[in-house]
Amino acid sequence: LEPVIKPLAVMESQCPFCSVQCKVKVTEENIPESSRLSYKAEGISNAASEGRLCVKGMNAHQHATSAARLLHPLIKKDGRLVPASWEEALQTISGHFKSAIKERGPDSIGVYGGGSLTNEAAYLLGKFARVALGTKYIDYNGRFCMSAAASAGNKTFGIDRGLTCRLADIPLARCIVLAGTNIAECQPTLMPYFNKAKENGAKIIVIDPRVTATAAVADLHLQIRPGTDAALANGMLKIILEEGLADESFVRARTKGFEELKSHLEKADLSEIASLCGLNAEAIREAAVTYAQADTGIIFTARGVEQQTDGHMSVRNFLNLVLATGKIGREGCGYGAVTGQGNGQGGREHGQKADQLPGYRMIDNESDRAYVASVWGIAPEQIPGKGVSAYEMMELVAKEQIKTLFVMGSNPIVSNPNARLVEEGLRKLDLLVVADMFLTETAALADVVLPVSAYLENGGTMTNLEGRVLLREAARPVPGEARHDWSILCQLANQLGKGDYFTFGSSEEIFNELRLASRGGVADYYGITYDRLRREEGIYWPCPSKDDSGTGLLFREKFAHPDGKAVFTVVESRSPQETPSADYPLTLTNGRLLAHYLTGVQTRRSPSLAAREVENFMEINPRTAQKFRIEDGEWVEVRSRRGSFTVRSRVTKQIREDTVFVPMHWGGAQNVNRATTPELDPFCKMPGFKTSAVSVRPVRLL
């Protein structure tokens, strides 16, 4: 007789990985004739994912149910992390915080958050830093994700929301530009939207130095030299203006700054631009004309455009293209920054950034400070001023200006550029506290490690790439002694004597304060409640009142600047800041793989995902490999001015001859960030991850 298998639990949740936030059902069963458990994941329909799951979502439960989960706090004693009680761990941390504040001042403490935290945790972490600790130093790993797109959207449109339209607009677009985004691997469940657009007659233009899985569906692939996207957009703009393809009436009625852009572009030389970008001028013309002549169109950018030392201006030049052709504020039109992290959008809206307060309020704006202070029940002057960006915080750690660091939901030793400096700095701290599910590369260096709940256990809201707020309910008990991140913050605040400001008993109570703090701000969540989220399938912000249905398609009549107009800007065509030289003749670019997420903390601990890519590698063109005497599959040292790492070579024609590609999901000796440049974009402080000059050598010849 076949054994009858009955589910032990059926859990509904959301995939914790990318910004689509696909809904998932995980069924827990006994393995027949075994005491072990088995899990099965299935997609459930929600408005974004339409029931699809990619391989990451199918296997996300593997890390949540992993035996490698941290189940007890750990404290370093005699150089080793050993199990400790919560009481001892929290007393160690709060005791140290108190003496650090007394002896060195609150700004000797840094707080480092993450874009995968729920909105509630992100909000509370910002409040914890400013109210409980009184430090100005808080920032998060989303600084490396889409800060360039965020600052560009704010300057051009007066608002930063990942998509200015809805996912449902994609099939209505007749031309789609995918610039520096590999959606087929990074947000795979979105691909059917693009396939549908193609069926409807859309042309797809992909801009990427690699022949990616996304480029495979392109009608036109511009295999651009890394770091030259701003120049490419200038070339496209010049052609659009010369061919009379600009939407003059839209430009006149709804924008400003066009004349300056026009006269700047008159001086631009298309053949020089083509040479800088490593492209054929005719291909640039085809892209420009195809996009401009389409009735509808959407431009998407992601890290390929944004993670540059001129990422802000590069994105702004793609926004110039959107405005010049009037493709925004109507069905099938718009701009989208394809967020990478699960809550990359919400993570940056609620005060986790060095320069922002909840609701996208600005920390250096007097009325914004006064409003948030009134919600928090403190005086405005008690809110510290503007801090520094994530990597700049690591520099302050290295300079021993910040001596205590509290890290929640992030792995900075792997994700920051110039990883050796970061590691040296972290080793010099008086106290490093890491709250995580696993003993990450950063946690391994910590003095205290706090175990936290995983996505199946931790309820709260996430805001997907469309700006749609979704409620993820807790679906299983927290294992061992792990705790929710928000509850850890409340307990620590209590021990610091600030418990009156952190009296929350649930994530819903935190969300209700967040709603109030965001009220009247750019990212207004006031009208969104847990009850509504349970009834409705996600609600777009801004949503200022409970009877407001939220706004999916932005800018139908006006932009968010006070005069209602969008702003063109003049962008220079230039080469990347760190250009190849005789000693470092190639450009290193990095990115993601289908099976992995961020620094691989979760996906490297999911057996099915880990098995797909077991170690890091470097893609190199066959001609380049021959030149540097590199065989396929051999160990290669990749070296820059900052340091080196060692990975296997993967010889492929899918990469440009002047470029090598290395994924970002591994730490230690395989960490690509040992070589990446820490040079920052002046507007948004994004490091130039995508353009580092390197040399490559087979290890056998070293």
Ligand code: SF4
């Ligand atoms: Fe969906 Fe993204 Fe998770 Fe894949 S990784 S299942 S696309 S949320």
